[in-house]
Amino acid sequence: MALVEINFDGLVGPSHNYAGLSLGNLASASHGGDPSYPRAAALQGLDKMRHNLALGLTQGFFAPLPRPNPGFLSALGLGTPRDATETRLRAAAWSASAMWTANAATVSPAPDTADGRCHLTAANLVTMPHRSQEWPDTVRQLRLAFADHAHFVVHDAVPACFGDEGAANHMRMAAHHDAAGIELFVYGRPGGPFPARQHEQASRAVARIHGLNAERTLFIEQSAEAIAAGAFHNDVVAVANERVLFTHEAAFADPQGTYAAIRAALPEAEIVVVPTSAVSLADAIKSYLFNAQLLSLPTGEMALVIPTEAWETPSVRTWLDGMLASNGPIRRVLPVDVRQSMANGGGPACLRLRVVADPATVDPRFLLDPARIDALAAVVAQTWPAQIDPTDLGSTTLAQTVHDARYALLATAGLTELA
Ligand code: SUG
Numbered sequence: 001m002a003l004v005e006i007n008f009d010g011l012v013g014p015s016h017n018y019a020g021l022s023l024g025n026l027a028s029a030s031h032g033g034d035p036s037y038p039r040a041a042a043l044q045g046l047d048k049m050r051h052n053l054a055l056g057l058t059q060g061f062f063a064p065l066p067r068p069n070p071g072f073l074s075a076l077g078l079g080t081p082r083d084a085t086e087t088r089l090r091a092a093a094w095s096a097s098a099m100w101t102a103n104a105a106t107v108s109p110a111p112d113t114a115d116g117r118c119h120l121t122a123a124n125l126v127t128m129p130h131r132s133q134e135w136p137d138t139v140r141q142l143r144l145a146f147a148d149h150a151h152f153v154v155h156d157a158v159p160a161c162f163g164d165e166g167a168a169n170h171m172r173m174a175a176h177h178d179a180a181g182i183e184l185f186v187y188g189r190p191g192g193p194f195p196a197r198q199h200e201q202a203s204r205a206v207a208r209i210h211g212l213n214a215e216r217t218l219f220i221e222q223s224a225e226a227i228a229a230g231a232f233h234n235d236v237v238a239v240a241n242e243r244v245l246f247t248h249e250a251a252f253a254d255p256q257g258t259y260a261a262i263r264a265a266l267p268e269a270e271i272v273v274v275p276t277s278a279v280s281l282a283d284a285i286k287s288y289l290f291n292a293q294l295l296s297l298p299t300g301e302m303a304l305v306i307p308t309e310a311w312e313t314p315s316v317r318t319w320l321d322g323m324l325a326s327n328g329p330i331r332r333v334l335p336v337d338v339r340q341s342m343a344n345g346g347g348p349a350c351l352r353l354r355v356v357a358d359p360a361t362v363d364p365r366f367l368l369d370p371a372r373i374d375a376l377a378a379v380v381a382q383t384w385p386a387q388i389d390p391t392d393l394g395s396t397t398l399a400q401t402v403h404d405a406r407y408a409l410l411a412t413a414g415l416t417e418l419a
Pocket of ligand 1 (some may be wrong): 128344347351
């Protein structure tokens with residue numbers, strides 16, 4: 001079979017909660033302390049997977065990581081918290097943040113790499129303490145899913161001195177998914193009010209490790225204005241698919257230079273720019289218009305899977321209506337409800353890792369069909385907590401419920417070696 005794009009969505013874990021842990025992520029900050037609804041959150045995510053499968057696309061998933069993370073708690077010497085800082089650190093050990101698999105790894109498909117294999121480098125996520133604990137367990141899962149060494153190489157994260165946030169700060173463009181492409185690494189510079197999570201040297205290391213062709217690899221600076229406005233990852237303000245880049249005007253430090261470099265490296269590139277005059281940076285970030293899945297449908301059309309929040313934002317809706325009425329490359333807009341994830345700053349694009357590969361080379365336990373989605377949804381409906389209040393974190397009863405729920409999921413998926 002030809003190489004196709006497979007979207008691996010992170011299944012929202014049973015400890016999903018709002019702890020306000022991500023400085024610079026406005027949704028996380030504003031919902032910190034709210035009750036969360038893990039069961040509804042995971043079912044919303046599974047509905048999105050079902051929706052994309054029904055479009056005729058190949059869909060996979062990754063399982064939640066073990067939480068609360070005993071290794072993280074003991075490495076910090078944490079028992080019962082004695083102050084607000086320790087309470088936050090304990091919340092970090094409970095975070096279900098691995099659901100945002102766009103941050104799991106950076107992926108360079110086989111047509112782009114020197115050895116003709118698909119390379120994946122786990123992201124170290126060191127900027128945010130609650131995310132820094134993810135990568136060792138993520139690597140274990142990637143090494144299971146992509147164990148076929150003839151087709152895949154899974155690398156450990158780059159050294160912690162350089163922050164790496166994975167595919168959320170990486171875009172690939174190509175005439176078609178299975179053609180040699182160009183890879184765009186978007187990094188931030190520190191100095192603004194919020195952390196710049198992606199370090200340029202991490203991006204350069206990943207490009208070297210993956211054996212990318214220097215002439216087809218671009219390193220692009222994110223605009224400081226976008227980071228300061230709450231674009232903590234580039235995928236909050238830009239998304240690419242095959243020959244199309246869909247971007248806010250204020251995404252990059254040097255927009256015109258960036259567009260020219262892309263056109264020089266990929267002459268068939270089409271760049272759809274949303275101007276600030278149509279959608280302000282604030283509306284783009286609040287609505288998550290760009291944290292969309294830009295997908296090539298089997299019909300040959302491109303569709304934009306957006307969060308319902310974007311569809312309901314007047315400036316965004318007006319712009320999308322105009323885009324659909326024009327003759328642009330994006331022909332369909334499909335809203336999905338992922339509100340539980342959105343309230344922590346994770347839209348449809350955050351929830352998935354894109355891998356261009358032949359599905360026959362992937363461990364089938366990570367691939368989905370409607371019956372497998374139904375089976376996962378039944379486990380979630382039966383075992384995921386209905387509600388978590390931030391004050392519940394630390395409860396031994398809840399910890400056992402979360403552990404048992406994850407184990408039930410792994411058993412159903414045939415993945416108990418990840419327990
Ligand atoms: O890293 N939120 C995540 C959202 C990640 C979105 N991913 C992409 N843009 N690709 C983050 O900031 C919030 C957790 C909390 O506050 O409880 C959180 O981690």
